[in-house]
Amino acid sequence: MKIITIGREFGSGGRELGSRLADALSIPCYDKQIITEVAKLHNIEEKQIEKITASDIRSIYASTIGGSFDLPFYYHHTPLNVIISQNEIIKNLASQGDCIIVGRCADVILKKYNPLNLFVYADKASKLKRCLERSENGESEKEILRQMKKIDKARASNYYHFSGNKWGQKESYHFCINTSKTEIKDLIPSVAELAKAWFK
Amino acid sequence: MKIITIGREFGSGGRELGSRLADALSIPCYDKQIITEVAKLHNIEEKQIEKITASDIRSIYASTIGGSFDLPFYYHHTPLNVIISQNEIIKNLASQGDCIIVGRCADVILKKYNPLNLFVYADKASKLKRCLERSENGESEKEILRQMKKIDKARASNYYHFSGNKWGQKESYHFCINTSKTEIKDLIPSVAELAKAWFK
Numbered sequence: 001m002k003i004i005t006i007g008r009e010f011g012s013g014g015r016e017l018g019s020r021l022a023d024a025l026s027i028p029c030y031d032k033q034i035i036t037e038v039a040k041l042h043n044i045e046e047k048q049i050e051k052i053t054a055s056d057i058r059s060i061y062a063s064t065i066g067g068s069f070d071l072p073f074y075y076h077h078t079p080l081n082v083i084i085s086q087n088e089i090i091k092n093l094a095s096q097g098d099c100i101i102v103g104r105c106a107d108v109i110l111k112k113y114n115p116l117n118l119f120v121y122a123d124k125a126s127k128l129k130r131c132l133e134r135s136e137n138g139e140s141e142k143e144i145l146r147q148m149k150k151i152d153k154a155r156a157s158n159y160y161h162f163s164g165n166k167w168g169q170k171e172s173y174h175f176c177i178n179t180s181k182t183e184i185k186d187l188i189p190s191v192a193e194l195a196k197a198w199f200k
Numbered sequence: 201m202k203i204i205t206i207g208r209e210f211g212s213g214g215r216e217l218g219s220r221l222a223d224a225l226s227i228p229c230y231d232k233q234i235i236t237e238v239a240k241l242h243n244i245e246e247k248q249i250e251k252i253t254a255s256d257i258r259s260i261y262a263s264t265i266g267g268s269f270d271l272p273f274y275y276h277h278t279p280l281n282v283i284i285s286q287n288e289i290i291k292n293l294a295s296q297g298d299c300i301i302v303g304r305c306a307d308v309i310l311k312k313y314n315p316l317n318l319f320v321y322a323d324k325a326s327k328l329k330r331c332l333e334r335s336e337n338g339e340s341e342k343e344i345l346r347q348m349k350k351i352d353k354a355r356a357s358n359y360y361h362f363s364g365n366k367w368g369q370k371e372s373y374h375f376c377i378n379t380s381k382t383e384i385k386d387l388i389p390s391v392a393e394l395a396k397a398w399f400k
Contacts, residue, residue: 121370168370170321176376182397190393197386 002098003115011127014120202298203315211327214320256354
């Protein structure tokens, strides 16, 4: 099985890299689709699921305490159960065949497949530029930077809770790709070659 | 000008990667040749130059204090002047055309060329394995690990003194390559593609 996972800093272009790499390798890339699946399973709006899965797991633990523990497990729609469902969906998707999974600690969850683990990062200025270009709600620079900090902090916390390792530390990945000074599309032939070498 | 610099952890295969990449791109790779040039210039044995350039610059500063400052600059063969010569030789080599330079803070020294800066790393077990395979003097595992720690500590210190940045921290490089689980030769097509994208 050829599984590629992509960890990424907020705004670094990790999602675009995953999507373009998937096209180059003719395999599916799962990103937002995972949210859709979890939302269906729990019958909760996608936006709500997105909010939960992007949250720091420490706040999720907190909101689970005092939850209704007299119901059977599968009836729970607590944030913690949403995360557990997300992990199951990731495992299920991976079991179906070669794929790319963006974020969501997939490198940890899918460790048994010996995935190729990439990490995409960039300097603050280029991440801000990318976010501003893609902003649909006209957020200010200040708002984007605040969001960037918050989301990456949550990712780091969650990664640590799942793996015991430091999120974004190069030792946790096979290739770390700085997108500050190149177009994502120009990086694809190189990363596709890497994937070929990894899975040969 | 196409300049590629390769920072590397001791035993990670950075030198091999540099050499093979140079073959793939048909450009020279400068590594030990820099030592030879410095040795010629200072009329000091290569082994001695190698020892100086692999030392922590803090110890070099210390050994310079109290040196003979009444001689003209170019007569000094103090460790600090050896380092200065090495930097000049690196600049001179780069000015002659496209090339790869392994180690020696070349990414910092050659910043004006906007080089592609790679960092090669690996886990301790695979670095130890590589060192044992290549050992000519039959060093023990313990000796190699001690050397590994000492040399990488000196590299980190020197990098910090030249750049103010943290050696091996992914933010200082464009691509970080973990060689723990792949043959260096298998990585070359990917890195060569990256170089093409970078310099297009």
